[in-house]
Amino acid sequence: MKKVFGRPESLTETPFTYCPGCHHGIAHRLVAEVLDEFGVRENTIGVCPVGCSVFAYLFFNCDMICAAHGRAPAIATGIKRSKPDSIVFTYQGDGDLASIGTAEIVHAANRGENITVIFINNAIYGMTGGQMAPTTLVGQVTQTSPYGRDPKTMGYPIKMAEMLSTLKSATYISRVALNKPSNIIKAKKSIKKAFQIQLEGKGFSMVEILSTCPTNWGLSPIEASKWLEENMIPYYPLGEFRTPEEVA
Amino acid sequence: MAEKILMKGNEAIGEAAICAGCRYYFGYPITPQSELIAYMAKKLLKMKDASFVQAESELAAINMVYGAASTGVRVMTSSSSPGISLMQEGISYIACSEVPCVVVNMMRGGPGLGDIQPAQGDYFQATKGGGHGDYHLIVLAPSSVQELVDLTMDAFDLADKYRNPAMILGDGLLGQMMEAVEFKERPKVDLPSKESWTLVGCKGRKPHWIVPFNLNPSVLEKMNLVINEKYKKLKEHEVRYESINIENADLIIVAYGTVARIVKTVIQKAKKEGINIGLIRPITLFPFPEKIISKTAERIKKFLVVEMSLGQMIEDVKLAVNGKAEVNFYGRCGGIIPTPIEILKELNKYL
Numbered sequence: 001m002k003k004v005f006g007r008p009e010s011l012t013e014t015p016f017t018y019c020p021g022c023h024h025g026i027a028h029r030l031v032a033e034v035l036d037e038f039g040v041r042e043n044t045i046g047v048c049p050v051g052c053s054v055f056a057y058l059f060f061n062c063d064m065i066c067a068a069h070g071r072a073p074a075i076a077t078g079i080k081r082s083k084p085d086s087i088v089f090t091y092q093g094d095g096d097l098a099s100i101g102t103a104e105i106v107h108a109a110n111r112g113e114n115i116t117v118i119f120i121n122n123a124i125y126g127m128t129g130g131q132m133a134p135t136t137l138v139g140q141v142t143q144t145s146p147y148g149r150d151p152k153t154m155g156y157p158i159k160m161a162e163m164l165s166t167l168k169s170a171t172y173i174s175r176v177a178l179n180k181p182s183n184i185i186k187a188k189k190s191i192k193k194a195f196q197i198q199l200e201g202k203g204f205s206m207v208e209i210l211s212t213c214p215t216n217w218g219l220s221p222i223e224a225s226k227w228l229e230e231n232m233i234p235y236y237p238l239g240e241f242r243t244p245e246e247v248a
Numbered sequence: 249m250a251e252k253i254l255m256k257g258n259e260a261i262g263e264a265a266i267c268a269g270c271r272y273y274f275g276y277p278i279t280p281q282s283e284l285i286a287y288m289a290k291k292l293l294k295m296k297d298a299s300f301v302q303a304e305s306e307l308a309a310i311n312m313v314y315g316a317a318s319t320g321v322r323v324m325t326s327s328s329s330p331g332i333s334l335m336q337e338g339i340s341y342i343a344c345s346e347v348p349c350v351v352v353n354m355m356r357g358g359p360g361l362g363d364i365q366p367a368q369g370d371y372f373q374a375t376k377g378g379g380h381g382d383y384h385l386i387v388l389a390p391s392s393v394q395e396l397v398d399l400t401m402d403a404f405d406l407a408d409k410y411r412n413p414a415m416i417l418g419d420g421l422l423g424q425m426m427e428a429v430e431f432k433e434r435p436k437v438d439l440p441s442k443e444s445w446t447l448v449g450c451k452g453r454k455p456h457w458i459v460p461f462n463l464n465p466s467v468l469e470k471m472n473l474v475i476n477e478k479y480k481k482l483k484e485h486e487v488r489y490e491s492i493n494i495e496n497a498d499l500i501i502v503a504y505g506t507v508a509r510i511v512k513t514v515i516q517k518a519k520k521e522g523i524n525i526g527l528i529r530p531i532t533l534f535p536f537p538e539k540i541i542s543k544t545a546e547r548i549k550k551f552l553v554v555e556m557s558l559g560q561m562i563e564d565v566k567l568a569v570n571g572k573a574e575v576n577f578y579g580r581c582g583g584i585i586p587t588p589i590e591i592l593k594e595l596n597k598y599l
Contacts, residue, residue, distance in 0.1 A: 042449050042451040042452075043451065044449065045318075045447045045448075045449065057459055060455075061450075062449070062455050063447040063449060063455050063456050063457075064447075064455060064456075064457050064458070064459075065314075065315070065447055065457070065458040065459075066457075066458065066460060066461065067314075068337050071311040071337075071338070074307070074309075074311035074315065075314055075315035075318075077301065077308075077312050077315060078274065078311065078312035078313060078315025078316035078323070079316065079318060079319055080315075081272065081312070081315075081316060082299060082315070082316040082321045083319045083447075086319075103304050103305055103307075104304070104307075104308050104311070106304075107303070107304035107308065
C-alpha cells in the first residue's frame with residue numbers, strides 16, 4: 001500500500017507538549033516538512049528560544065541548542081559563521097524576538113546573516129501564563145494589561161515584519177497565519193521560500209507566523225482561530241514584505 | 249627559537265589567540281581593550297575559514313561565542329569590566345552547557361561606568377562565577393605581556409580540556425603596555441575529542457542537544473554535580489602560582505597581575521632596608537593556590553594582600569590561611585595604581 005501521509009522525518013516521535021488548539025504544533029510540522037523536502041535534516045542546526053517552544057529541541061530531529069531569552073539570532077550567527085555550510089534556523093516567540101531580543105533580531109537582519117527565523121506571533125506571553133507581549137493588540141486583556149492594552153502608556157503592538165523590512169540587508173520577510181487550511185498551505189510555501197533563500201546563500205529570511213494561544217486568550221481552539229482572523233489579521237496583514245527580487 | 253618582538257598587551261593577546269588556532273572572534277568595542285578587537289578584525293577578516301563580527305552589544309557577542317563554540321571551533325571574545333557584566337548571562341549558559349571558549353577581561357575602574365584606568369575590582373565576579381547559578385570559570389591572571397601570550401594559549405587548551413569557559417583576567421595597564429614578547433613553539437597537547445557533543449549536523453548519528461536547563465530538580469542537581477567534579481579536578485591539577493623568597497621572609501605579600509609586578513620592585517627596595525619580603529603570586533585565580541598559602545602560613549605569621557580593589561582576593565587568602573597567620577590588606581581602587589613606596593610604607597606597619 002502506498003503511504004500518502006506520515007510524520008516528517010525531521011520531527012522526533014516525542015509528543016508535543018503544547019496546549020490543545022495552539023498553533024506551535026502546526027508550525028513545527030511545516031518547518032519539519034520543509035527540512036525533509038530539501039533533504040537537509042542531517043545538516044541543520046536549530047536554535048530554540050525561551051518560552052513555550054523552549055522544548056522545541058525535543059521535537060525537531062536535528063542538532064539543537066537552547067538560547068537565552070531573545071539571544072537566538074546571536075547564537076545562530078555564531079553557528080552559521082563557524083559552520084557556513086550548515087542550515088541554521090531560529091524558532092522564536094514574540095516575547096523572545098520582539099521584546100527582550102529586539103536588538104539581536106534587528107542586527108542579525110541588518111548584517112544579512114544567512115539564517116532563517118521562524119517567528120511565532122500569538123500576541124501574548126504563553127509560558128509565563130498570559131502577560132502582555134509587544135505584539136498584544138490595543139485593548140487586549142492580559143495579566144499585565146488587566147484593563148486592556150492602553151497605547152498611551154503601553155504603546156502600540158509592534159509590527160516586526162514591517163519594521164525589519166526597512167533594512168536593506170533583509171532578503172526575505174513575510175507574514176503568514178495558521179488559522180485555516182488555505183493559510184497553512186501559504187505558510188508552508190513561505191517557509192519553504194525562506195529556507196530556499198538560505199540554501200542559495202542569499203541572506204536573512206524571516207517568516208512571522210500569526211498563531212493562537214487558546215489557553216491564555218481564554219478561548220476554545222475554534223474561537224481562537226476566529227479571533228485571530230477577526231482581530232490579528234486586520235492589524236497584522238499577511239503577505240511578503242521583502243522578497244529577493246527587491247534586493248540588489 | 250622565535251624572535252622577540254615589541255607588542256602592545258592587547259594586540260599580543262590577539263596574536264596568541266590566532267597562534268592557538270582561534271579563528272572566530274565576536275566582540276564589542278570598549279576601552280581599554282579596543283586594540284584587541286581591532287587586531288582581530290585586521291587579521292581574521294583576511295583569513296580563510298575565519299569570522300569576525302563586531303556585535304551589537306556584549307550580550308550578543310557572548311551569545312555568538314556560545315553558538316560558534318557549540319560547533320567545536322576555538323572562539324574568543326574580549327571586553328572590559330562593564331562589558332563583562334553584560335556578558336554574564338551568556339557566560340552562565342556557556343558554563344552550564346559545558347562548551348569551551350575564552351573570554352578576556354581587561355579590567356578598568358568601577359563600579360558603574362567607572363573609568364578607563366586599570367583596576368582589579370572584578371575579582372569576585374571572575375572567580376566566584378559572575379552570573380547566576382553554581383559555576384566557575386578557569387581564571388588566569390597574567391602579569392606581563394609575555395604572560396598574556398602564554399596564558400592566552402593555555403586558556404584555549406584548558407577550556408577544551410575541561411569543556412569550561414576560561415577567562416584571562418588582566419587590567420588596562422597590561423593591555424596598554426608594550427613589552428618584548430616571543431611566540432614560542434608549543435608542545436602538542438593531547439585534548440579530548442569534541443565529536444560527542446558538537447553541533448555540526450546529525451549525519452549518521454542521533455541529534456546532539458546543547459540544553460542549559462532541566463526542569464527536573466534532581467536531574468539539574470546531577471548536572472551541577474558533574475560540573476562540580478571538573479572544579480575538583482582543576483583544583484587538583486591546574487593550580488599555578490609564582491613564589492619568591494617565601495622560605496624565610498618576615499612578611500608574605502599576596503598579589504596578582506599588575507600589582508604583583510609592583511611588589512617585585514617593593515621586594516628589592518625592602519631588601520636594601522634590610523627587610524625580607526616574600527611574594528606569592530597566584531597565576532590561576534580559579535583554581536586558587538590555597539595549598540601553598542596555607543603551607544606558608546604555618547611558618548610565616550604575617551601576610552599582606554595588595555590589590556587594586558578594596559579587598560576581594562583577601563577573602564580567598566584568609567580562607568587559605570585559616571587563622572594561622574595575620575592577614576592585612578592594602579588596596580587602591582577606582583583606577584589608581586599603588587606605588588612601591590606606598591606599599592613599602594604600608595608593610596612597615598606590620599613589622
